[in-house]
Structure formats: C-alpha cells, structure tokens
Amino acid sequence: MVSLEEYFIEPEKCINKKKFQPVSYLRRKFSLVKEISKAELNITALGLYKGYINGKAISDQIFMPGFTYYKKRVQYQTYDVTSLLKKGLNVISVMLGDGWYRGKIGIFSKRYFYGEKTKLSAVLNVNFVDGTTDTITTDNRWNATQNGPILKSDWKDGEVYDARRELIGWTELDYDDSNWHEIYQGVYNGAIDPSEGEKILEHERFTPEILKTPDGSTVLDFKQNLFGYVEFTVSGKSGHKVKLTHGEALDENGNFTLKNLIANGLLGARGTFQEIKYILKDGIQTYKPNFTAHGFQYVKIENWPEEVKVENFTSIAIYSDMEQLGSFECSNPLVNQLVSNSRWSQKSNFMDIPTDCPQRERAGWTGDIACYSSTATYLMNVNKFLAKWLKDVALQQTEEGCIASIVPDVGLPSFADGAAGWADAVIIIPYVLYQAYGNEKILEDQYESMVKWMSFLEGRAKKTHSSRWLKKNPYKNYTIDYGFHWGEWQEPGRPMSTDAIKGFFKPDFEVATAYYAHSAYLMAKIAAILGKSEDAENYSTLFENVKKAYRYNYTSNGIVNSNRQCKYIRPVAFGLISEEEKIVNITKLNELIKENNYKIGTGFLTTPYVLQMLSDYNFVETAYNLLENTERPSWLYEVKKGATTIWENWNGIDDKGKPTDSFNHYLMGSVIGFLFSHVAGIRSLEPGYNKVSIKPLPGGSFKFVNCIYRSVTGLIESAWKIEGSKFILNVEVPVDAEIHLPDGTVYYVSKGKHVFSCTLKHHVERI
Ligand code: BGC
Helix, strand or coil: CCCHHHHCEECCCCCCCCCCCCCEEEEEEEEECCCEEEEEEEEEEECEEEEEECCEECCCCCCECCCCCCCCEEEEEEEECHHHCCCEEEEEEEEEECHHHHCCECCCCECCCCCCCCEEEEEEEEEECCCCEEEEECCCCCEEECCCCEEEEECCCEEEEEHHHCCCCCCCCCCCCCCCEECEECCCCCEEEECCCCCEEEEEEECCEEEECCCCCEEEEEEEEEEEEEEEEEEECCCCEEEEEEECEECCCCCEECHHHHHHHCCCCCCCCCEEEEECCCEEEEECCCCCCEEEEEEEEECCCCCCCHHHEEEEEEEECCCECEEEEECCHHHHHHHHHHHHHHHHHEECEECCCCCCCCCCEHHHHHHHHHHHHHHECCHHHHHHHHHHHHHCCCCCCCCCCECCCCCCCHHHCCCCCCCCHHHHHHHHHHHHHCCHHHHHHHHHHHHHHHHHHHHHHHHCCCCHHHCCCCCHHHCCCCCCCCCCCCCCCCCHHHHHHHHHHCCCHHHHHHHHHHHHHHHHHHHHHCCCHHHHHHHHHHHHHHHHHHHHHHCECCECCCCCHHHHHHHHHCCCCCHHHHHHHHHHHHHHHHHCCCCCCCCCCCCCCHHHHHHHCCCHHHHHHHHHCCCCCCHHHHHHCCCCCCCCCCCCECCCCCECCCCCCCHHHHHHHHHHHHHCCEEEEECCCCEEEECCCCCCCCCEEEEEEEECCEEEEEEEEEECCEEEEEEEECCCEEEECCCCCEEEECCEEEEEEEECCCCCCCC
C-alpha cells in the first residue's frame, strides 16, 4: 500500500522569497534486522528529487517526479531497491531542488508558481525472507541541511555550484549528519498518481569544437542543438570561478548571443539565463548540473583557469525515453537533414511534457503539439508520453469546459485560454493516438473533457455576437466571434508581437469557426467509435451546421479570396466546402504559391496540411517545389543555414545573419508527416495499422526513398527508386495491404515482402 500523502516533509523552516534557495539535502538511517527478499521505494516530491540508498543512486532517471499540474496532482515513482539494501544499518539520502514547482517557469519566468517550500514523501516497503515486512517512511527521523554546494538551482536560470562546500560522503552510511537540522511536517492536498509517462534519461553525447569569436570570447560549438547540459572536467585553484552560458546561435557578427531567446527582455529572461556558475575546489574535478538543463548548441566559457580542451567538455541530450519508430531517407541530402532536425526538435521538446521550445518558455503550449502530434507518431512512440500529459489537460479544464493554451499551467493570463487550434488539442490529440496506435482507451479516458470543451464552444457560439455583421446572420449561432485567438501564427513576415496583439483586439474568427467545425467533426467520429450513437448524430449535425456557417461567412459560395495561403488550406483540410469548391480553392492556392516563387506562406496551423492538400489535388510538383526550395522562407533554407533543429520563425536568420526567435520549435517540422504518409505513402487504413495502404508519390528531384515505420502491428517498409522511366517499389507489410503504384495500378497483398514496378508516364527528370 502506498500512502505517500501522510508523509510529506519539508526541509526548510522559513525562506526568503527574494533570494534563490540552496538545494536541500536529507537523510535517514534505519536498521533492517532480517534477510531481505524484496524492497520497493515509492517516492515523490514537490520540487525535483535525486535519491540514493547506501551511496548508490536509486535510478538513472532525472528531473523526477516530472511535471504535472501540481495544483491538482503529482506523480510518484516506484523503484525496486532490493539490491541496494542489506541486513543491518542502511541509509537513504535525497537531494531536493526547485524544478518546475518553485523555479522560474513559462514565458514570464514566474517563480514560486506552485508553492514556496519544496516537499518530499517516501515510503520504503521491505519484505523479509521469513515473510514479515517493515516500512520506512519520511517521518520525523530525517535530518536536513541547506549547507551544500548547490547555492542556486533554477529551472531556467541555471545552477550556482560551490565545489568547496561539497558534503563529501553525504550519501554514505558513516557520514556524520549530527550538525544537520530537523525536518518539518508538510502537507500536499493534490492527488498522488503512479508515474505513467516515459522515463526522462540522458541520451546522446557530443564533443565540441572550440571557437574564438570576433569579440575575443571562447565558445564551444557542439554542432547539435538540443536540450540537456554540459559535463565538464576542470582543474585549478580553490575559489576560482568559471561561467558557462548556453545559447542556440551566433549573431550577425559571429559572436555568441542570447538575444534571439530573450526577445528584448520582454519575457522575464533578462540577466541570468541558462548559466552555470561553478566555483572550484583544489585539483581535478568533474561536474554536471543537477536540477537544471538548457536549450543550446553553443556554450560561452568565461574565466577558464587552464587551456580549453575539447576532451574536457561533453554535451548530453536529455529527453523522455520514447521508442524510435520511423526512419526516412531519400536522394536529397538536405531533406534528410530536415528529417533529422525534426527528430531533434521532437527529442528536445518531449521532456516529460510536450514543450514549445526547450529554452525560452519550455511550456506545454497546446496548439504546438496539436499541430505536430501526427508527425510525432511517425518518428517515435509518443502514446504513453502524450496520454500522461492529456490527463493534465483535462485536470486544468475550467468548470465551464475551457481548455488552456498552456498545460501544465505556468501563469499565462486566462484570457488567452480557449484559443482556436490550441484548446482543440483536447480532441485532436486523442484522435491522433487512436489512429496511430489503435488506442481506444485514450478516447474513453478523455471523452468527458472533450464533451465539456464542445459545450464550451457551443455556449460561446450561441451567446456572444460581438460583431455587428453577425446580428442578422442566419448562422450566427454556429459562428464563433468571441474570445482571444492566436490565429494562424508565425506566417512569414508577421512578427509574433503583432499576431499576439491582433489575437486580443482583432482575433481571426475564420480560424475560430473552422476549428469549431473540425472539433465537431472529430467528435462525431469519436462518439461513434465509442458506441455513443446519439452523441455521434448530434455532433455530426453540429458539424453540418457550423460548416454551413463557415461557408456562408468566410467564402463566397465556397470560394476563398485571399493573398494568404492558410485561408485556402483550412476549409479544404477540414472538409468545410464541397469537392468542386475544394478543387477551385487548391487551384487558386497553387497559383498563389507559384506567384510567390514556390515559397512557403503558412504558419503553425496549416503548415501540417499544405503539401498534403497540394498533392491530394494533383499539384504534386508544386508540393515538391515547396519542399525542396532553398530560398527563404522555406524548410531547406534553414537546413542550408546550418540548422540542426527546426526554427520557430521562417525568417530565423535574416540576410545579415541576425538570428530571431527560438531555433528549436518542432512545429514547422510537421512537414515530416507528409514524407511518411505521401512521399513514402505509408498510411493506416484501420486504426493502429491493422490494414495498410502504401501509395508512394514520386516527384521533385527524388531518385529514391527508403522509409521504415515500426507500427504497433509490425514493421512497414516502403522503399522506391527510379531507374530511367521505371519506378521500382519494395514493400514489407505486417498485415493485409493495398499497394497503389504511381501509374494507377492497385494490388492487394497480404503480410510479407513484395516488389512492384511500373513505368512513370509523366515523370519529368529534374536537374
Ligand atoms: C510560443 C508558441 C506558442 C505561441 C502562442 C509562443 O510564444 O513559443 O510556440 O504556441 O506563443 O501562439
């Protein structure tokens, strides 16, 4: 039985909120009188913990207990610690840091957002060989101190570590803690749930190149942008101070910069940000941070006491341990790098919760993951990871059903909640998980919160008609013209600040109404899957009505007239107009893109769809031209500029070389889904790939594609090449499959490996 709620303790009596708190160290000795057969430790914290038994780490997991909506729940972990214990005296020791609980979080870098004092609760259940048991808890027999080496450990600012203050041997049994102080009783009123996400672990390691930048600084370039930290070895004199600052870019002069991340100081990240300050003890020493990490590729080194040598630095990537599912390789090396960039942005931002970026905000923006989720399912198994986060989405939902823009909450004003395309994550993501992994349970688990969101939308549509033009509108009750909406967001040339202000004063209700329809459409499907036929019927009627409202309000007889690419894509992708109208609109989109010299013009919301829509309506070469374009703005412009992750802003580096905004936002990497579903043509015909279709799409400069997807039903391979005018396709499927060749022939095959070929009639060789 786990009864962690009874055993919360606090290591601090009172704190000075104006200062940063040093990390707390806690320990307790206990005696086990018999031979042990099994021992399990259940442990959690408000803050971040690292635990040891008899000097050994209880796990290689880091940043535990993970990030949840602490106002309502925290997770606990269970570790089998049998091998760490022995008959006789033992000691358990724990370090406790601020983490998300009271460290700086979110866009405004709020501190103490969830609470002021860190708390720990642990229950160690021991079974003895003779069948009896014993339980050790976080009772009043623990001692604590704040007099250790970590003077500050902030989630966004970084760590201050004084190696002279190290508590040598503090995790060992014979350490003398008699000058430590007592602990205090703590209370936590939220739920304490078993850990359900993926383990957060250290992964890849990189050795840097050393740069001497024009301003004379020493900068390490690890060649890969990531979320993680640097482990370093240094030797020098006691008291010598070194500083490491972590950033993603060099500026237009080739110097280290944080300006792209600090957004002119607006985001509360002025001054200290992603810094490690280390004070040396005598001799050789190795260090890596404990309760902080950074988004970075470059590290500026200051006051290093000896020659800076590459072998003394390693960057370590940190992310949730998800199984890699898909790989894609083709004849265009820039596209291959783009796939790698997307995978790395996914790794950097799938850190217990899906974040927008791993440096500036590190926040669970609902819209970012709603748009990217489908691509995410191809690259890695994100089933458990997203299911864990969706629980918090539902927990944070208001009584009226409003869904937040950021989950878990980091203090964004609530007016920004309920935004179209962001809040709809509550419906979109469970459906994506159902499609990709056949996870029907997630639909059941989240159904209540989806229904609540729908009734929120229905209320919103019916009660408020702020715009005059809507007053006499026959569809006014099915049109959303209220609330804050981020809109399409991050179209090329539209700065974030302008979009955010517009979202408040002049929100784009076309987007809001389109998402209302789309959510109703998905709800009709979800309700039908769950056998709720009455709900299914109601939602499909609602969809039809909102669809009519959309067509009436935002198109002229189904035809869009706009100079923005997103406006054509949305009604087609969401099925809001007739087939004939779709053809006209995508034809117009094709013209617009051509006039724009095949440059991308979409933002967050329609980037996932643009290439799919073009190729589904036979503008395959336009889709490839957009994909393979290397002029700004485009995906491959970023690659040519040396990107190793996906940029937030299409104009991330301007002509002068000036970096703007985050370099590690996965969202625009949503194009990778198109490579799997269209270019390689791997699609699921029944949820969880119980029936598969392979419909490859040759085009552009592509001479071959090798694509593998480890679906839940088994390995799927689509590998094609072009030899002269001959198209050759090798497939492997784990279940029955339809094979569609580019010449229009269709084959029906069963499980196994198959080879096909055909002549490419209209294939134009490109140079
Ligand atoms: C974040 C996003 C987010 C957006 C809201 C930005 O500051 O980084 O990715 O979705 O705000 O539109």
